[in-house]
Amino acid sequence: MLKPPEHQVAGHRAQDGQLGPLVDGCGIFYKPLQGDGRGDAEVAFYTSLFSHPAVPPHIHSFFPGFHGTLVLPASDASGPRPHLALDDLLAGLRSPSLIDLKIGGRTWPPDCPEDYFQKCIVKDRESTSVALGFRVSGVQIQDPAGADAFWRPSRAAVRRYMVEDVRRVLRQFVSANPPSPDQKPDCALASAVYGGPDGVLAQLMELKAWFEEQTLFHFYSASVLLVYEKDAVVAAAGQQAGKSSGVRMKLVDFAHVMEGQGVIDHNFLGGLCSLIKFMSDVLNDPEAGGRESIKVQLSCEDGSLENLGI
Numbered sequence: 477m478l479k480p481p482e483h484q485v486a487g488h489r490a491q492d493g494q495l496g497p498l499v500d501g502c503g504i505f506y507k508p509l510q511g512d513g514r515g516d517a518e519v520a521f522y523t524s525l526f527s528h529p530a531v532p533p534h535i536h537s538f539f540p541g542f543h544g545t546l547v548l549p550a551s552d553a554s555g556p557r558p559h560l561a562l563d564d565l566l567a568g569l570r571s572p573s574l575i576d577l578k579i580g581g582r583t584w585p586p587d588c589p590e591d592y593f594q595k596c597i598v599k600d601r602e603s604t605s606v607a608l609g610f611r612v613s614g615v616q617i618q619d620p621a622g623a624d625a626f627w628r629p630s631r632a633a634v635r636r637y638m639v640e641d642v643r644r645v646l647r648q649f650v651s652a653n654p655p656s657p658d659q660k661p662d663c664a665l666a667s668a669v670y671g672g673p674d675g676v677l678a679q680l681m682e683l684k685a686w687f688e689e690q691t692l693f694h695f696y697s698a699s700v701l702l703v704y705e706k707d708a709v710v711a712a713a714g715q716q717a718g719k720s721s722g723v724r725m726k727l728v729d730f731a732h733v734m735e736g737q738g739v740i741d742h743n744f745l746g747g748l749c750s751l752i753k754f755m756s757d758v759l760n761d762p763e764a765g766g767r768e769s770i771k772v773q774l775s776c777e778d779g780s781l782e783n784l785g786i
């Protein structure tokens with residue numbers, strides 16, 4: 477049976493009669509084709525990515541598997557609608573921690589409509605996109621209180637994140653202690669999630685190497701989605717023989733991918749480099765919890781952690 481994903485952290489949601497993605501519980505994530513040509517652009521991108529001879533096969537693993545399109549009843553009750561059928565990146569995970577990081581200092585493609593440009597540039601300037609080359613779009617972290625408890629700041633709170641908030645959240649994301657005004661993130665899982673041969677940093681470096689060369693695509697408003705499950709990471713760290721921690725890192729959201737026309741995607745590449753630097757800092761200085769006394773908006777959706785003065 478199709479239902480809205482339990483753990484979606486950003487983007488359009490199939491809630492309250494809105495159009496959004498659905499999952500089948502068997503490993504497929506169905507994303508409705510959006511209007512204004514965005515859905516068609518996303519289908520064209522996936523088709524090109526998986527068939528273009530100049531895309532090295534190992535690069536495919538940085539993207540969700542693509543299984544074509546399927547007409548399904550839309551979540552907004554508007555009737556049958558084509559959906560992209562993608563691998564569900566959270567399949568098999570009961571208590572995932574995940575973060576959506578929108579990459580690029582500018583999220584608007586060239587020649588987009590003026591009103592869209594105006595909307596995007598305001599968000600880019602008011603968020604950390606311009607300053608850092610990326611921003612947090614959404615985050616959920618398993619709460620140590622229980623496997624089914626999560627810390628998930630509201631969309632409005634995430635939109636207000638400034639540079640120090642981003643630094644803090646990237647530390648909190650790999651910490652075993654809960655977000656609190658009294659404690660710095662302990663970064664206990666940093667080496668297991670960000671470090672190691674199959675950790676996020678190693679994967680980002682491999683992706684960056686491709687972006688240093690590829691001139692096929694320019695990715696505007698696409699995200700890096702990081703997913704891990706604490707129990708699996710802790711279990712892998714306790715084993716000698718390099719058991720995989722199962723940390724998943726994929727790119728998502730290709731509604732605004734443009735042809736690269738032989739030019740490096742310096743906007744996306746710059747954002748990747750910046751993210752790599754931020755994560756390296758977490759690994760190299762795991763004790764630091766970020767500047768003290770910063771007013772960040774670490775609110776939960778239930779409001780219980782609203783306005784922590786961290």
Ligand SMILES: O=P(O)(O)O[C@@H]1[C@@H](OP(=O)(O)O)[C@H](OP(=O)(O)O)[C@H](O)[C@H](OP(=O)(O)O)[C@H]1OP(=O)(O)O
Nearest residue numbers: 486487488510514576578599613614631697729731
């Ligand atoms: O509608 P908004 O203002 O919430 O903007 C959406 C963005 O939400 P935000 O508020 O930035 O978190 C949303 O961002 P996230 O995926 O939530 O990071 C998308 O950028 C979405 O555009 P598209 O589906 O990628 O074409 C954006 O939707 P469009 O307005 O471009 O359709």
Ligand SMILES: Nc1ncnc2c1ncn2[C@@H]1O[C@H](COP(=O)(O)OP(=O)(O)O)[C@@H](O)[C@H]1O
Nearest residue numbers: 484485486487488505540562563564565576729
């Ligand atoms: N293949 C996928 N599997 C699981 N979750 C996904 C997948 N793609 C996206 N998501 C979830 O949906 C969110 C929004 O996805 P995105 O493609 O950016 O949608 P939108 O175009 O509405 O912004 C992501 O932050 C993530 O939580």
